[in-house]
Amino acid sequence: xxxxxDLLPILLKGLPATLAVTVGGIAVALVSALLAGLGRxxxxxxxxxxxxxxxETFRGVSAIVLLYWFFFALPLLTGLRLPAILxxxxxxxxxxxxxxxxxxxxAIESVxxxxxxxxxxxxxxxxxxxxxxVLPQAALAATPPLGNLMIELLKSTALVSMITVxxxxxxxxxxRTETHRSLAxxxxxxLIYFVLSQCIALTVRLVEWxxxxxxxxxxxx
Amino acid sequence: MWDWDFTWQVMPSIMQGLGVxxxxxxxxxxxxxxxxxxxxxxxxxxxxxxxWPTYGVVEFIRSTPLLVQLYLVYYTLAELTGGWLxxxxxxxxxxxxxxxxxxAEVYRAGLNGVxxxxxxxxxxxxxxxxxxxxxxVLPQAIPPILPALGNYLISMFKDAPLLSAITVLDIxxxxxxxxxxxxxxxxxxxxxxxxxxxxxxxxxxGVAWLKRRTSTSQT
Numbered sequence: 138x139x140x141x142x143d144l145l146p147i148l149l150k151g152l153p154a155t156l157a158v159t160v161g162g163i164a165v166a167l168v169s170a171l172l173a174g175l176g177r178x179x180x181x182x183x184x185x186x187x188x189x190x191x192x193e194t195f196r197g198v199s200a201i202v203l204l205y206w207f208f209f210a211l212p213l214l215t216g217l218r219l220p221a222i223l224x225x226x227x228x229x230x231x232x233x234x235x236x237x238x239x240x241x242x243x244a245i246e247s248v249x250x251x252x253x254x255x256x257x258x259x260x261x262x263x264x265x266x267x268x269x270x271v272l273p274q275a276a277l278a279a280t281p282p283l284g285n286l287m288i289e290l291l292k293s294t295a296l297v298s299m300i301t302v303x304x305x306x307x308x309x310x311x312x313r314t315e316t317h318r319s320l321a322x323x324x325x326x327x328l329i330y331f332v333l334s335q336c337i338a339l340t341v342r343l344v345e346w347x348x349x350x351x352x353x354x355x356x357x358x
Numbered sequence: 359m360w361d362w363d364f365t366w367q368v369m370p371s372i373m374q375g376l377g378v379x380x381x382x383x384x385x386x387x388x389x390x391x392x393x394x395x396x397x398x399x400x401x402x403x404x405x406x407x408x409x410w411p412t413y414g415v416v417e418f419i420r421s422t423p424l425l426v427q428l429y430l431v432y433y434t435l436a437e438l439t440g441g442w443l444x445x446x447x448x449x450x451x452x453x454x455x456x457x458x459x460x461x462a463e464v465y466r467a468g469l470n471g472v473x474x475x476x477x478x479x480x481x482x483x484x485x486x487x488x489x490x491x492x493x494x495v496l497p498q499a500i501p502p503i504l505p506a507l508g509n510y511l512i513s514m515f516k517d518a519p520l521l522s523a524i525t526v527l528d529i530x531x532x533x534x535x536x537x538x539x540x541x542x543x544x545x546x547x548x549x550x551x552x553x554x555x556x557x558x559x560x561x562x563x564g565v566a567w568l569k570r571r572t573s574t575s576q577t
Contacts (some may be wrong), residue, residue, distance in 0.1 A: 161442040198551050199516030202530060206551050209543035214359055288421060295423035299523060306426055313429075319437050323430035327422045334421035 141321035143358070144312060148325060151308030152310050155218040158225045158304065159333070163287055165230025166237055173234065175242025182353045188238065195235035203228050208300040225297035233290040237283055244279035245271060277348045284341030296320070305329060363546045368536040372549055375532030377520045382450050382528065386518070387511055389454025394461025398483070401466060416459040425520050426562050428452050432524040449521035461507060468503040469495065501572035508565035512558050519550075 170190075176188035195203065207228050212218040219227065248271050256266040298307035309326045313319055400412040419427070432448045435441065443451075472495050480490040522531035533546035 178385055193559065197555040197562070199519055199554055201517075201519050202547070202554055205534070205543075206547045209537060210547040211544075213542065213544045220427060235567065238441050292421070292423040295425040296520075298425070306423070306429075308428070309426070313433060317437060319430065319433035323426055323433070326426050327418075327430065330422045330426065338421075 141318075141325055144316070144318070144322055145325060146327070147312055148308050148322070151303055151305035152307060152329075154222060154251060154297070154302055154304040155294050155333075157222060158229065158297055158302070159291050161226035162230040162233065162290050162294065165226060166232075166234040166286065167283075169231055169234030170237025170241050173238035174245065176293065177238060177242050178245070184287060191231075192238050193237045195231050200229060201296050201299065202230045203232055204296055204300055210261075221300045221302045224300060225294070225302055229290055229293050229296070232293070233286050236289075237286050240279050240282045240286065241275070247276045247278050258260065273348070273356040279347065281344045284338060284345075287337050289336055291337060292330065295332060359544070361480075361542065361545060364540065365549065368533070368546050369549070371532045371536060372529060372546060375527060376553060378446065379515075379521075379528040379530075382453060382521055382526070383408060383511070383518050385450035386453030386457060386514055388394035389450065390457035390461050390510070390514070391507065393454060393458030397458060398465035398469065401462065402469065405421065416462055419456060419459045424452070424456050424517055425523060426487075427456060428520060428524050442488055445521070445524045445526045449518075449524060449526050453514060453518065454518075457510055460510050460513075464506040464510070465499075467506070468499040469528055469577035471502060472498045499505055504572055505565050505569040508561070508568055512561050512565070514530050515561070516554065516558060 171189040173191055176184045176201065179185045179188070198206075204225065207219065208221060208224045252270050252274065253266060256270045261270065294304060295306040298304050298310065301307075303311075304325055309322050312322050316322070397412055397416055401409050401416075403409050428449065431452050432445065435448065437441055476494055476498065477490065480494045485494065519528060519530035521528050522534065525531070529550055533550045535545075536546040537543035
């Protein structure tokens with residue numbers, strides 16, 4: 138293989154860990170975003186304040202500090218030790234989920250009030266209104282900003298290399314100490330991350346297209 | 359579990375590290391504000407050879423990890439030149455360039471938000487390009503830009519501890535050193551977490567205030 142690409146197969150050994158943290162993190166982020174986004178506007182003060190507390194802490198502290206805290210400080214405080222890759226999935230997922238919660242909330246608020254009134258007039262229950270009227274419309278509004286957050290999550294997976302996970306970035310660091318070809322190694326890493334983020338962007342566009350199917354923008358056509 | 363004596367002992371070092379972090383953010387933000395404006399102007403240019411490459415580079419930098427960008431610049435410079443640029447300056451440079459790709463979008467949105475009629479009216483009044491920017495466009499574009507820039511300032515502050523990966527003696531690096539010397543990570547890292555929480559909540563409130571101010575000043 139030509140010069141920089143001889144390093145590619147070795148670099149790609151870090152890909153499974155990066156993909157695991159990305160996919161796991163996205164799952165954690167979507168669930169926590171939905172729960173906290175709904176909980177944020179709950180009438181129950183305990184649910185509401187728990188959601189606010191979660192959102193503000195996980196947004197206010199930076200991802201790398203959270204990661205270090207959960208990996209190095211938490212075991213000393215509580216004796217609870219998470220494997221590094223699991224800590225990465227949980228912490229990065231909760232971090233991005235806290236941003237996602239605000240997206241979910243904004244999307245739900247963007248559904249016109251007439252839709253809820255119409256659902257009430259049709260005698261739908263609160264759950265049916267949420268499930269069949271509000272969420273499908275909110276999902277479409279939330280998809281593009283959530284997609285951006287997924288790319289943020291992919292980018293932040295590089296941080297798990299700092300808590301001993303052997304991901305793409307960590308493989309790059311190993312290779313660097315072996316070969317001292319920093320420019321080639323890290324440029325190629327950036328290209329790999331770019332390709333991965335374009336995959337996410339494409340998937341998000343597909344999801345958006347699927348969700349917008351059959352949408353009728355009343356009055357505009 | 360928690361040692362208060364040790365807490366007070368590590369505080370001065372962490373505060374010194376916070377100073378370095380804030381310095382990096384101030385430098386990075388200055389660079390990001392200036393460079394971002396340049397990218398935004400380039401992208402608005404009618405010359406395709408200028409607008410398209412700018413678009414490509416901005417998108418590329420936005421879609422790749424800041425940590426890897428830091429490593430790329432830091433280690434490449436070290437290998438090529440023997441490290442003439444200190445880690446702190448390297449960090450400020452990379453932070454600034456990374457965030458300039460975000461501020462570019464903020465400027466673009468701000469400039470696009472000014473209705474076309476305003477440009478046409480300025481032309482009808484025979485204002486020069488500079489006069490149009492100075493007296494018509496910028497006074498309308500800047501107020502909505504400020505809160506968005508503030509948000510990126512907060513984001514940059516939260517990304518700044520990454521500079522510890524290239525050995526900058528910032529707040530996180532100080533905490534890591536204190537932790538590895540004593541095998542007590544809980545106190546230094548918790549202090550760092552609380553400092554970040556307090557500062558980002560406070561600056562978040564500041565941005566919200568700015569948003570209210572700027573949205574009511576325009577009618």
